[in-house]
Amino acid sequence: GKGNYRHFMEKELHEHPAVLGDTLRQYLDPGTLEVRLPRLPFDPAKVPRLTLTACGSAFLAAHVGRYWIEKLARIPCDADVASELRYRDPPLPEGGAAILVSQSGETADTMAALKLLKEGGQKVLSIVNVPESTMARSSDAALLTVAGPEVGVASTKAFTAQLAVLACLAVGFGRARKQISQVDEGRLTQALLSVPSFAAEILDRDAEIRALAAEVAKARDVLFLGRGSLFPIALEGALKLKEISYIHAEGYAAGEMKHGPIALIDSAVPVIALCPSGPLFEKTCSNLQEAAARGGRVMAFTDAQGAPALRRFAEHVIELPTVGAFSAPILHAIPVQLLAYHVAVLKGTDVDQPRNLAKSVTVE
Numbered sequence: 487g488k489g490n491y492r493h494f495m496e497k498e499l500h501e502h503p504a505v506l507g508d509t510l511r512q513y514l515d516p517g518t519l520e521v522r523l524p525r526l527p528f529d530p531a532k533v534p535r536l537t538l539t540a541c542g543s544a545f546l547a548a549h550v551g552r553y554w555i556e557k558l559a560r561i562p563c564d565a566d567v568a569s570e571l572r573y574r575d576p577p578l579p580e581g582g583a584a585i586l587v588s589q590s591g592e593t594a595d596t597m598a599a600l601k602l603l604k605e606g607g608q609k610v611l612s613i614v615n616v617p618e619s620t621m622a623r624s625s626d627a628a629l630l631t632v633a634g635p636e637v638g639v640a641s642t643k644a645f646t647a648q649l650a651v652l653a654c655l656a657v658g659f660g661r662a663r664k665q666i667s668q669v670d671e672g673r674l675t676q677a678l679l680s681v682p683s684f685a686a687e688i689l690d691r692d693a694e695i696r697a698l699a700a701e702v703a704k705a706r707d708v709l710f711l712g713r714g715s716l717f718p719i720a721l722e723g724a725l726k727l728k729e730i731s732y733i734h735a736e737g738y739a740a741g742e743m744k745h746g747p748i749a750l751i752d753s754a755v756p757v758i759a760l761c762p763s764g765p766l767f768e769k770t771c772s773n774l775q776e777a778a779a780r781g782g783r784v785m786a787f788t789d790a791q792g793a794p795a796l797r798r799f800a801e802h803v804i805e806l807p808t809v810g811a812f813s814a815p816i817l818h819a820i821p822v823q824l825l826a827y828h829v830a831v832l833k834g835t836d837v838d839q840p841r842n843l844a845k846s847v848t849v850e
């Protein structure tokens with residue numbers, strides 16, 4: 487049941503800390519601060535290329551996975567939605583491998599991609615939430631997210647659990663390829679082990695996010711911006727808002743705004759930015775200033791170090807804990823999902839069962 491929550495989605499959002507803890511404990515050792523992966527169907531030290539594919543939010547998790555794996559392990563990665571990968575007839579390398587991501591393990595497009603990848607000689611590793619699903623059984627190996635049943639049609643806790651598994655894989659691959667040292671591994675696993683408590687802290691900002699939602703609920707169009715590994719999270723924010731509140735939203739790489747979408751900006755369009763401090767902050771901040779200069783209403787998620795610069799021109803600044811670049815995508819997914827939830831509640835839509843959508847899409 488829903489317990490004391492109004493919707494399954496609200497309940498599932500509040501399960502983020504527990505689910506992240508349970509999932510991370512499967513793949514890393516808090517004692518030795520090492521990643522602990524089960525036997526994989528390919529050797530990460532030798533694999534020439536990885537194909538990451540999935541649909542919807544699961545694809546956005548795979549998209550973040552590409553940023554992490556390329557950065558930490560230096561393995562060339564290709565990330566594409568399953569319904570495109572299938573028809574693109576991609577050249578698949580000998581000895582290559584694929585990572586598929588799915589909550590249900592039954593998504594028809596992802597299953598069709600699995601078949602194509604296997605026929606192309608790729609070893610298939612899937613990240614799934616339902617252990618007995620078709621995808622888990624048809625893959626060479628399956629890594630489970632420990633998210634428990636997800637009832638709300640919009641994916642929430644399963645998405646962050648997928649990110650947690652991908653983060654562990656990236657660190658494990660980085661070690662296997664000698665791209666990161668044991669000290670780096672310790673630092674990265676430590677960052678991941680802090681994720682559940684940061685997630686709880688972010689959920690405590692509920693009232694602040696609800697206030698932001700009251701503004702967003704009045705909009706007809708919303709723009710989400712992020713750079714680097716936060717770009718897919720901007721896409722996740724836009725997807726979730728569209729799907730449950732029916733407000734038109736777009737996610738963009740922050741640097742792409744000036745190449746077109748800036749034409750949309752006026753005082754009616756909230757620009758929601760994922761902009762934590764770090765090496766990408768300055769550039770993103772100046773993109774946002776350009777939006778503000780055109781009357782755009784900038785609403786930014788940042789941290790203590792980023793807040794002062796943003797407060798000079800942003801309408802709303804939500805200060806999240808300082809989490810570091812590696813775990814930032816996991817922790818920024820939570821406020822954007824929570825924002826979509828509150829907007830949908832204010833709009834009075836059917837949060838758990840949005841129109842035209844099904845929990846598991848079994849047609850291609």
Ligand code: F6R
Binds near residue numbers: 542845
């Ligand atoms: C978005 C959402 C969908 C699913 C997609 C894939 O909130 O829930 O986009 O992520 O349909 O489903 P699975 O993960 O079951 O393959």
